[in-house]
Amino acid sequence: MYLVTGATGGIGRRVVRLLREKEMQVRAFVRLTSRYSELEHRGAKIFIGDLRQEKDIQKACQNVQYIISTHGSDGDALSLDYRANIELIDQAKSTGVVEHFVLISVLGADRGYEDAPVFQAKRAVEQYLTASGLNYTILRPSGLASNLLPLAERFRETGFYLLIGDPKNRTSIVSTDDLARMVVDSVTVKAAHNQILPVGGPEILLREDIPRIFSRIFNKEPTVINPPLFVIDGLRSALLLFNPQGQKANGTFRTLLANEFFCTKEEIANLEGIFNFKLETLENFLRKYLAV
């Protein structure tokens, strides 16, 4: 039995699909309010709970051999990126039957960004998992291509693209389909065992390439709105006055905008060697989903 957290998310739903195509038993951890009917139709066992509740995690981990943690932080990195993952790891150890643990971390988790709670939580969990004695794979993706689908739809309607910060910053956005395949294969591919792997797409893009790709796909001239990063800094100062928690979450957002997140050619070649398939480009991924 596989336990998948974040099973309704961009990565998680694709992981459940792939596992069910292979006729694996899947327990999908979802919230009562999650949109999970697709997972049910695919034959996953639905476990309703909240990852903020230790008891729910304990119950969900009973009789599972594989744990795949893909959930997001929902604005609360301490409870979800940190505590929920620590509890999943503790439960995996205490049941004694978990054969492999796959964790979705983030590219740059090891860079020590002190202002970014998600990065700090991911790094702490990575360290806890690698020291746990469990068999693991940690995947550190850069941006996910599926996150760009709503932006592409907005571009299709309006021709506008909002690009905050330096347009020349480099990024290696990964196809969420490829990432899900790597997640699933991590359990069986020996070369992925007990590894921390940076994950990106096959090309190093500049952030300004994204509206160009949208423009090619929709055959529409882009209007790029490019406010500088200090706009976000102004917003953060205002948030601090009213909502210190929101200001902290915003620190992760600023970190993502202010820095480069890309994989080297060698890292991508290593990834393709381990998983034995060619990664698809961002444009290829988008064209599959945008029906153009």
Ligand SMILES: NC(=O)c1ccc[n+]([C@@H]2O[C@H](COP(=O)([O-])OP(=O)(O)OC[C@H]3O[C@@H](n4cnc5c(N)ncnc54)[C@H](OP(=O)(O)O)[C@@H]3O)[C@@H](O)[C@H]2O)c1
């Ligand atoms: N987005 C990126 O570009 C990116 C880049 C690098 C790494 N990552 C990592 O990739 C993972 C997925 O990220 P994402 O942004 O793509 O996620 P997402 O699609 O927003 O999905 C988040 C998932 O977590 C679930 N969730 C949130 N709070 C929960 C709770 N209290 N109890 C149970 N489930 C809960 C959500 O359930 P509901 O359906 O109920 O909301 C959803 O299934 C995260 O670990 C993230 O840090 C993302």
